[in-house]
């Protein structure tokens with residue numbers, strides 16, 4: 001009973017990369033291994049019951065310690081074991097896939113929110129194809145990159161091409177579509193996405209700025225302007241863009257808040273969340289939307 005109570009309260013965990021664990025100093029390692037044993041004995045029994053279909057609720061799932069989040073604060077004692085997230089993700093995908101009826105999933109969100117990273121994982125789990133609408137536009141523009149399109153023809157031209165791309169994509173089935181960060185501003189784009197299910201990846205601006213500053217703003221023309229260091233410049237630009245668009249993202253059918261996931265997991269830093277854990281939350285939010293949809297259909 002006690003083990004079940006522990007696991008029920010547990011959601012899913014952070015990235016754990018054993019390579020990085022090996023590189024940690026001995027004192028940390030010793031503590032890590034002690035905590036690992038504690039975590040294993042607590043959690044090896046029943047895994048994230050809430051994430052498994054009812055028929056599988058009591059199934060034993062192996063703990064996967066193959067990943068290590070560099071930022072995971074083992075030293076501070078805020079440690080989470082990593083269950084086989086991929087297994088749980090696959091199970092949840094199989095559970096909801098029939099209710100999707102082939103509809104596309106449109107990921108919307110700010111630049112750097114993880115639409116591509118999470119989208120690829122979702123597509124694989126659902127046996128869908130993945131497509132990035134920016135890449136689609138680039139292809140339609142004869143191979144010119146988004147920054148080149150902005151530079152040569154301006155943002156308006158890019159937005160028209162983006163709408164054209166979404167129109168074409170709206171005729172497809174069984175795709176996870178990573179939309180451009182600004183696709184949400186045009187109502188006509190929402191019409192295109194109506195055939196599918198839209199999911200907003202809601203990531204705090206600080207985390208976005210950090211991710212983008214780490215990789216550079218080269219491929220993101222709207223972030224090129226402004227004074228200051230890479231992080232501050234990116235943060236300022238993202239803030240003013242979000243000011244204009246925040247409400248538009250909220251039109252999505254489902255919202256995945258990384259802050260909420262972190263809170264559920266008792267994790268202080270959203271950058272400790274693995275893309276698989278975020279994909280899993282996306283599936284749960286989609287499931288919630290599908291349930292609401294079924295409820296509405298019963299009423300009418």
Ligand SMILES: Nc1ncnc2c1ncn2[C@@H]1O[C@H](COP(=O)(O)OP(=O)(O)OP(=O)(O)O)[C@@H](O)[C@H]1O
Pocket residue numbers: 109110111112113114115116117118178179180181211212215220271273274275278
């Ligand atoms: N959960 C995560 N934790 C930490 N970093 C992440 C996470 N997800 C994605 N990233 C990193 O953030 C950056 C942006 O991710 P990604 O390209 O998936 O975002 P995007 O929403 O598709 O961005 P854009 O709309 O600008 O193309 C990448 O460097 C990626 O590795």
Ligand SMILES: O=C(O)C1=C[C@@H](O)[C@@H](O)[C@H](O)C1
Pocket residue numbers: 110111134146179180181182183219220221222
């Ligand atoms: O947020 C935006 O407006 C953009 C995001 C990118 O995905 C690209 O679509 C382009 O750089 C514009």
